[in-house]
Amino acid sequence: MIAIEHLLERLSRLLTLAASLCLVAMMIQVCADVIAYNLLRAPIPGTAEIVAYYYMVGACFLPLPLAELRNSNIHVDLFYNMASWLGRRSMLLLAYTAQIAFFSILAYQSGIDALEAIAKGEVVFGRIAVPIWPGRFFLPFGFGLAAVVSLLLLTKICLQRDWEPGMEDNEGDSPISKETR
Amino acid sequence: ETYSAAASWVETHGITVNKLRNYAEYVSEDTDGNIEFEVFSGGSLAPAASMASALRDEVAMYGHITSAYMPADLPLDNVLNDLVFIADDPMAAAFASTEVKLNSDALQQEYADYNLVFGTGYSMTTYYLICNTPISSVEDLEGKRIRTGSSSQIKWAEHVNAISVSVPATEIYTGLERGTIDCSTGDASFLTSSFQLQDVAKHTTLVSLGTHNSGGEFFNGDFWQARTPEERRILLDNLARAEAELQVDWARQAETALEEAKSNGVELIEPSEDLKQSMEEFTEQFLENLPETSMEERGVSDPSELIDAYIEAEARWKDLLSDVDRTDSEALTELLINEIYADIDVETYGVN
Amino acid sequence: MDRLEIGLLGIVVSLFLIALRIPVGVVLGIVAFVGISSITSLKAAWGILTAIPHNFVAQWTLSAIPMFLLMGYIAARTGLTVGIFSSARILFGKVPGGLASATVMASSIFAAASGSSVATAAAFSRIAVPEMLKAKYDPGLATGSVAAAGTLGSLIPPSVLLILYGIFTETSIGALFLAGVIPGVLSAAIYISMIMVRSYRTPEIAPPDLTTYSAEEKKAAFRDIWPLPTLILGVLGGILLGVFSPTEAGAIGAAAATIIALMRGALTKDALSQALTDTAIGTATIFVIAISASMFASFMGLSTVPTQFAGQILSVVESPIAIIIALSIIFIVLGMFLDGISLLLLTTPIMLPILKSAGIDMVWFGIIAIKLIEIGLITPPVGINIYVIKSVMGRAVPLGAIFRGAFWFIAMDILTLGILIAFPVVTLFLPGLMR
Numbered sequence: 032m033i034a035i036e037h038l039l040e041r042l043s044r045l046l047t048l049a050a051s052l053c054l055v056a057m058m059i060q061v062c063a064d065v066i067a068y069n070l071l072r073a074p075i076p077g078t079a080e081i082v083a084y085y086y087m088v089g090a091c092f093l094p095l096p097l098a099e100l101r102n103s104n105i106h107v108d109l110f111y112n113m114a115s116w117l118g119r120r121s122m123l124l125l126a127y128t129a130q131i132a133f134f135s136i137l138a139y140q141s142g143i144d145a146l147e148a149i150a151k152g153e154v155v156f157g158r159i160a161v162p163i164w165p166g167r168f169f170l171p172f173g174f175g176l177a178a179v180v181s182l183l184l185l186t187k188i189c190l191q192r193d194w195e196p197g198m199e200d201n202e203g204d205s206p207i208s209k210e211t212r
Numbered sequence: 213e214t215y216s217a218a219a220s221w222v223e224t225h226g227i228t229v230n231k232l233r234n235y236a237e238y239v240s241e242d243t244d245g246n247i248e249f250e251v252f253s254g255g256s257l258a259p260a261a262s263m264a265s266a267l268r269d270e271v272a273m274y275g276h277i278t279s280a281y282m283p284a285d286l287p288l289d290n291v292l293n294d295l296v297f298i299a300d301d302p303m304a305a306a307f308a309s310t311e312v313k314l315n316s317d318a319l320q321q322e323y324a325d326y327n328l329v330f331g332t333g334y335s336m337t338t339y340y341l342i343c344n345t346p347i348s349s350v351e352d353l354e355g356k357r358i359r360t361g362s363s364s365q366i367k368w369a370e371h372v373n374a375i376s377v378s379v380p381a382t383e384i385y386t387g388l389e390r391g392t393i394d395c396s397t398g399d400a401s402f403l404t405s406s407f408q409l410q411d412v413a414k415h416t417t418l419v420s421l422g423t424h425n426s427g428g429e430f431f432n433g434d435f436w437q438a439r440t441p442e443e444r445r446i447l448l449d450n451l452a453r454a455e456a457e458l459q460v461d462w463a464r465q466a467e468t469a470l471e472e473a474k475s476n477g478v479e480l481i482e483p484s485e486d487l488k489q490s491m492e493e494f495t496e497q498f499l500e501n502l503p504e505t506s507m508e509e510r511g512v513s514d515p516s517e518l519i520d521a522y523i524e525a526e527a528r529w530k531d532l533l534s535d536v537d538r539t540d541s542e543a544l545t546e547l548l549i550n551e552i553y554a555d556i557d558v559e560t561y562g563v564n
Numbered sequence: 565m566d567r568l569e570i571g572l573l574g575i576v577v578s579l580f581l582i583a584l585r586i587p588v589g590v591v592l593g594i595v596a597f598v599g600i601s602s603i604t605s606l607k608a609a610w611g612i613l614t615a616i617p618h619n620f621v622a623q624w625t626l627s628a629i630p631m632f633l634l635m636g637y638i639a640a641r642t643g644l645t646v647g648i649f650s651s652a653r654i655l656f657g658k659v660p661g662g663l664a665s666a667t668v669m670a671s672s673i674f675a676a677a678s679g680s681s682v683a684t685a686a687a688f689s690r691i692a693v694p695e696m697l698k699a700k701y702d703p704g705l706a707t708g709s710v711a712a713a714g715t716l717g718s719l720i721p722p723s724v725l726l727i728l729y730g731i732f733t734e735t736s737i738g739a740l741f742l743a744g745v746i747p748g749v750l751s752a753a754i755y756i757s758m759i760m761v762r763s764y765r766t767p768e769i770a771p772p773d774l775t776t777y778s779a780e781e782k783k784a785a786f787r788d789i790w791p792l793p794t795l796i797l798g799v800l801g802g803i804l805l806g807v808f809s810p811t812e813a814g815a816i817g818a819a820a821a822t823i824i825a826l827m828r829g830a831l832t833k834d835a836l837s838q839a840l841t842d843t844a845i846g847t848a849t850i851f852v853i854a855i856s857a858s859m860f861a862s863f864m865g866l867s868t869v870p871t872q873f874a875g876q877i878l879s880v881v882e883s884p885i886a887i888i889i890a891l892s893i894i895f896i897v898l899g900m901f902l903d904g905i906s907l908l909l910l911t912t913p914i915m916l917p918i919l920k921s922a923g924i925d926m927v928w929f930g931i932i933a934i935k936l937i938e939i940g941l942i943t944p945p946v947g948i949n950i951y952v953i954k955s956v957m958g959r960a961v962p963l964g965a966i967f968r969g970a971f972w973f974i975a976m977d978i979l980t981l982g983i984l985i986a987f988p989v990v991t992l993f994l995p996g997l998m999r
């Protein structure tokens with residue numbers, strides 16, 4: 032169990048690292064494009080397409096598993112905080128079951144779409160032809176691992192009486208405490 | 213029964229008005245309410261780039277597809293859209309492409325592979341060069357940043373040493389206002405109703421940059437096959453009517469749009485001789501290279517036959533249209549039905 | 565069950581499931597999937613999953629959102645925000661709610677150039693909220709100020725939403741831009757007045773800074789005032805001079821923050837990697853909700869709830885003023901569940917003919933409509949600006965506190981709306997000069 036947990040966390044971090052690289056690449060390429068067309072009158076061909084179909088897609092979908100591990104998704108815990116232990120356990124079971132269903136159907140469909148995109152060699156045409164099918168795979172990876180992570184968390188809810196989402200996480204915590212330290 | 217009909221064009225756009233709203237009404241009347249279309253405009257059901265898959269997957273049963281958004285799915289259709297860079301008569305281009313798309317086996321196969329049944333084509337009116345600075349010669353164009361709307365226009369921009377840039381539709385206005393771009397290609401409506409560019413772009417060069425006929429109106433294959441032959445006939449003939457009315461409306465709007473822009477201080481510039489000549493050189497070269505570049509870039513097998521079929525059809529339609537009042541949509545509907553749709557066998561068309 | 569009933573049931577079930585702590589994005593996505601398959605077919609429901617997630621995200625114009633988030637994280641993590649906020653405390657510490665008012669002013673100015681409300685909220689939530697919390701401001705006030713000031717991004721020109729409204733309704737974009745200026749400034753002024761009055765009456769929500777600063781401390785603070793203003797003015801200047809577009813501005817801002825941090829020697833490897841990880845997680849969190857909200861909007865469209873609801877209300881009103889008030893109610897109610905663009909798209913078909921036949925000025929109505937749509941960004945249960953701030957602040961501020969904080973600003977927006985409706989001249993004065 033602990034080994035699986037570590038493996039999933041490492042994989043999630045790896046995907047988030049890839050998303051971070053997308054962000055850095057987006058920043059650098061857009062700036063380079065702005066400089067190139069202002070100074071050299073020669074923009075970098077395909078910038079808008081690469082930003083949209085690779086960097087954006089990577090930055091949005093790849094961090095999903097880590098976001099789940101860190102309990103960063105947006106939820107309303109007003110009633111949760113008022114509920115009894117049993118009520119809270121039931122809510123968590125329901126929430127994580129729903130989450131597994133949600134990420135699984137998205138992983139399944141986006142996986143099929145990605146395979147179809149390879150088969151037809153999906154491409155967009157700007158000043159240059161940009162193949163875009165590889166970026167399609169960010170979706171099944173992100174959704175798929177998020178589903179597996181949700182399954183792990185569901186197992187923890189079933190097995191560990193006192194465990195709550197995000198409790199061992201001291202990183203995604205309050206931004207103020209960190210910066211004023 | 214009620215079926216969804218979808219387009220990514222906004223509510224006020226001709227495609228939505230004529231091809232969806234009016235069409236839905238005609239079909240409802242002629243089928244005594246057996247086929248009702250519920251219209252979703254502006255991409256409210258699915259984004260523009262997903263319209264083909266939305267029709268395939270029954271999210272909508274009828275709708276408008278802009279094939280330029282899905283070049284890998286509908287490559288041959290895109291070749292036709294590349295080709296209309298040479299079109300100088302939007303109405304003839306519209307009807308010719310409708311004829312070709314209905315009759316070309318290669319195109320029909322492409323649509324069938326996506327479980328789509330083609331209904332009608334269209335053509336926007338002539339694209340011009342809308343700029344915030346006066347442009348009349350080839351020299352003026354050098355180094356100018358131009359927002360282009362099609363691959364052919366990009367190739368042309370490169371030919372005249374301008375820089376083509378991809379700018380989303382929502383940024384054309386502010387781009388021209390602040391000078392992040394110098395020009396945008398666009399038809400006359402870009403100046404007025406559709407993008408209001410007359411406020412910020414005071415110079416329009418009347419050089420023809422072709423038209424657009426990317427995709428058209430399609431039905432979901434299963435929906436089509438489930439219709440009776442009589443219903444299919446009604447669906448097709450009313451498409452002819454909607455298409456005729458659309459092209460009449462657009463032609464009229466293009467004319468008034470230019471007048472309106474002019475009265476609002478937009479300078480309409482005739483291209484200089486050298487620009488005209490450069491244009492001729494480009495189109496000639498472009499046409500010659502098109503089969504090869506299509507095979508190379510779009511990955512299709514030799515489209516020469518399709519290209520020839522279109523050129524022939526366009527010439528035929530110019531001829532046919534010279535004998536008819538181009539503002540009379542009833543006469544044009546009749547012409548479309550007689551010349552094209554009557555020949556479609558509703559027992560077999562789109563049925564595999 | 566007919567589709568209208570399925571749509572209404574979908575709304576009720578969504579609210580219930582959200583209350584049970586199921587993530588908002590998961591709820592909207594699943595309800596949309598089940599709802600679409602029961603209205604049309606299972607095939608269509610899978611079809612929506614093909615049509616929306618990838619193509620919704622793969623948009624060049626949306627890239628400004630992660631980039632402005634990154635700019636905010638880098639600026640905050642490397643301490644670029646400290647100098648200006650300490651100086652602001654020294655200067656305005658005794659003014660009731662001074663920091664919140666300063667934030668509203670700064671983000672309105674930023675919003676003016678950025679053109680997008682969500683991008684503005686993304687940029688300012690990390691920059692301003694933690695600084696206000698450090699000064700012991702009430703979390704609701706701190707986050708509410710940023711969420712609400714962000715909404716002015718679409719009202720003060722340039723604005724993507726005003727351009728879209730212009731395109732949808734064939735209204736002059738230039739006139740709309742001019743018309744948005746006074747209502748935008750008025751909104752900001754009303755926000756600031758509310759902050760001052762509330763802070764004066766309840767000092768606990770914005771404790772005045774009673775420290776006496778030594779000359780040394782003052783000097784130190786003022787010496788370090790430059791980084792954030794330089795960053796923001798650089799981004800604004802570049803947009804206004806046409807050096808780069810509002811979409812590109814995000815990347816320029818992020819890079820400029822990185823360079824300023826480097827120059828100050830504040831850019832540690834740790835700070836950069838933290839900023840990137842936080843941005844990545846924030847981006848994923850926000851976009852999952854946005855994607856699900858978009859699928860939910862398709863479900864709503866298919867269910868005909870928005871059109872029938874609007875049609876019912878509009879069928880009982882006749883006078884122009886009653887139509888405007890009816891439309892305001894429709895927009896506020898639908899804006900709780902739908903994003904602004906979906907809301908405009910789904911209601912235009914019914915709204916447009918009614919407005920035209922009643923002879924209502926489309927520029928005037930446009931500004932009212934945008935104001936209403938912007939309110940939707942901060943109303944529960946689907947309020948994207950609120951979610952941006954929540955995803956940036958993590959556990960530091962509960963979601964409920966942000967919505968409660970935003971409630972005061974919504975009340976002020978209603979007041980502003982009342983003024984805009986009662987006195988069309990507020991909106992139409994500037995465009996009138998143009999004609």
Ligand code: NA
Pocket residue numbers: 675676677678679680716717718719720721722723
């Ligand atoms: Na703005």
Ligand code: NA
Pocket residue numbers: 899900901902939940941942943944945946947948
């Ligand atoms: Na809302």
